[in-house]
Amino acid sequence: MAANVIVIGAGVYGAAVAASLARRGARVVVVEAGLPAHGTSGATFSWTNASAKPAGPYRDLNVAGLAAHRRLAAEAAGATRAGWYHESGNLQWAEAGDDEARQKLRAKVTGLLDDGYQARWLSRSEAADIEPGIDPAGLPADEIAFFPREGWVAPERLISYLLSVAAAHGAELLTGDGVVALETSAGQVSAVRMASGRALAAAALVNCAGPRAGVIAELVGLDLPMRNTCGLLVRVSAAALPVSRVVHAPRVHLRPDGAAGLLMHSPALDEAVRTSDTGPVVADDTAVGRLLEAGRALCPAARDAAVDGIRIGERPIPGDGLPVLGRAADLPNFHFAVSHSGVTLCLHAGGLVADEVLGLDRDEALAPFRFERFRAAPGPAAGAIPS
Ligand SMILES: Cc1cc2nc3c(=O)[nH]c(=O)nc-3n(C[C@H](O)[C@H](O)[C@H](O)COP(=O)(O)OP(=O)(O)OC[C@H]3O[C@@H](n4cnc5c(N)ncnc54)[C@H](O)[C@@H]3O)c2cc1C
Incomplete structure (x- = not known):
């Protein structure tokens, strides 16, 4: 053998x-x-x-992780199975009126810029221009952080x-x-x-x-x-691509998923997932509805979109x-x-x-x-x- x-x-x-x-x-x-x-x-x-x-070896490892994705995506461009890497950028902002969260985001962006990480601030109209899928009424007037070299993977x-x-x-x-x-x-x-x-x-x-x-x-x-902790994700299928980049709004996180899919997540709703003898289950019936509501409020194209998947994942956390x-x-x-x-x-x-x-x-x-x-x-x- x-x-x-x-x-x-x-x-x-x-x-x-x-x-x-x-x-x-x-x-x-x-x-x-x-x-x-x-x-x-x-x-x-x-x-x-x-x-x-946080700054230090763990962030450095992640920065190297992003570079490795770029290299592999470039190497595989044109291959039949390529198309998993979407360096679309990521938008993030704090809840209106939440000064502590705003302050935290400011400090984070300052620290990242000091570290040579790409980030910039956008106003509401600039963010709406690059992400027309988001209802501008859901955006603050300013201090929307944009991280252009981030994205998502299929x-x-x-x-x-x-x-x-x-x-x-x-x-x-x-x-x-x-x-x-x-x-x-x-x-x-x-x-x-x-x-x-x-x-x-x-x-x-x-x-x-x-x-x-x-x-x-x-x-x-x-x-x-x-x-380990569990996380709840809801996927909806719209008529056209609802958003084209990763969005971290205070109440919901969104990203594209496939041709016209939208994936929604909210850390606040992860506690609705419980482990059972048969694996993790959504123990709180209202969680999926609340996640959908938050996603639809922010993204008009998702308002009539049908739910086509509820996913529960278990994070492997040492x-x-x-x-x-x-x-x-x-x-x-x-x-x-x-x-x-x-x-x-x-x-x-x-x-x-x-x-x-x-x-x-x-x-x-x-x-x-x-x-x-x-x-x-x-x-x-x-x-x-x-x-
Ligand atoms: C809700 C949620 C959101 C997340 N968001 C992000 C994010 O935004 N960005 C990010 O980078 N990461 C994110 N993560 C984390 C990321 O998804 C995981 O770190 C990653 O998928 C783990 O991959 P893995 O290969 O280690 O584990 P897995 O994908 O779980 O693969 C492990 C495999 O091992 C197999 N296995 C287990 N035991 C045995 C056995 N005894 N014999 C043989 N096979 C076995 C399993 O069947 C499984 O297929 C998120 C996770 C969750 C749940």
């Missing part, structure tokens, strides 16, 4: 890691309990950004492209069979056991199991604390909110690729993780994101998790 690099999970991370490895000659098998893109990556707002992240298309690249370089994809056990020998992972009973020899393993990453880590006795990336010190062929904001990060962070699988040390880049930080004295609990 030949040993391969086993990548667990076919979401954005698994697909990115597999493509990066296979391109460079590694023998890769991606094992997926369900189907590609049917995990969190199929139920995400997928806004590509670094503006929501994750299913991205995953499909990355898996096709991996397959073209010999990678195998096994679906509908989950990993239930890991075998170790001489301080290394040696094999994975699947629910079907099948066993696969492992030269190395990459844990890209998203919200279930802690379960995979536990199979080899590694305690990865996770504090205990301190930061990504967990790279090799496990105690089990050197076991690697992590786990984070929130995975859509923004997957190409760059996945590439760094793949480097280490291939023996290229990435200590400088990955030091702040190592699993081993959870073994040190617990730090302060992180606050809200930025997208």
Whole structure:
């Protein structure tokens, strides 16, 4: 039985890691309990950004993530499966009368500009010009922040492209069979056991199991604390494209989704989602209606648009909110690729993780994101998790 690099999970991370490895000659098998893109990556707002992240290594990682998206999109332009990357820009403003939120946004934009990040202020008429899909009555007179290099990704298309690249370089994809056990020998992972009973020899393993990453880590006795949260998204289908860029209004977040779709999200309504024995459910019947109401108030084209999808996603959030990336010190062929904001990060962070699988040390880049930080004295609990 030949040993391969086993990548667990076919979401954005698994697909990115597999493509990066296979391109460079590694023998890769991606094992997926369900189907590609049917995990969190199929139920995400997928806004590509670094503006929501605090200054420091985490923001830098996200900035590099944006650059990696640009590079891949340019490389794939014209390919059949291309068309996942939309660098449309992002508009954001504070609630009228909420001075604290206004002040916070001002400070954020100032900090980002100081950091060399592209941002500018728009007036109501300037914002309405670039985003005619928004009702100008819903915009403040001024102080609308615009982040021109942000945008959104169609994750299913991205995953499909990355898996096709991996397959073209010999990678195998096994679906509908989950990993239930890991075998170790001489301080290394040696094999994975699947629910079907099948066993696969492992030269190395990459844990890209998203919200279930802690379960995979536990199979080899590694305690990865996770504090996942759920999010509610509603998609409507309009007659024509309702908005053409990402919009972060105080009560609702909007982005285009496909030819004439509009995806709506509001962090305030995420608590309507509860976990049950059968997975997450919308426990508050009024949440979808309230989300629709907020989206329709802001976007006239959505007023007559029919709901054609309610998506619930589970954010994979490591205990301190930061990504967990790279090799496990105690089990050197076991690697992590786990984070929130995975859509923004997957190409760059996945590439760094793949480097280490291939023996290229990435200590400088990955030091702040190592699993081993959870073994040190617990730090302060992180606050809200930025997208
Ligand atoms: C509501 C919401 C909004 C978000 N907004 C943004 C945003 O604006 N920008 C952004 O960048 N990110 C955002 N995120 C986060 C982002 O979507 C995730 O970080 C990313 O999709 C995680 O990808 P993944 O590949 O790690 O996990 P997943 O997509 O969940 O993939 C993991 C895969 O592993 C498989 N798996 C699990 N266990 C096993 C097993 N035992 N054996 C085999 N396979 C297994 C699963 O079936 C799944 O397909 C959001 C998430 C949510 C829920």
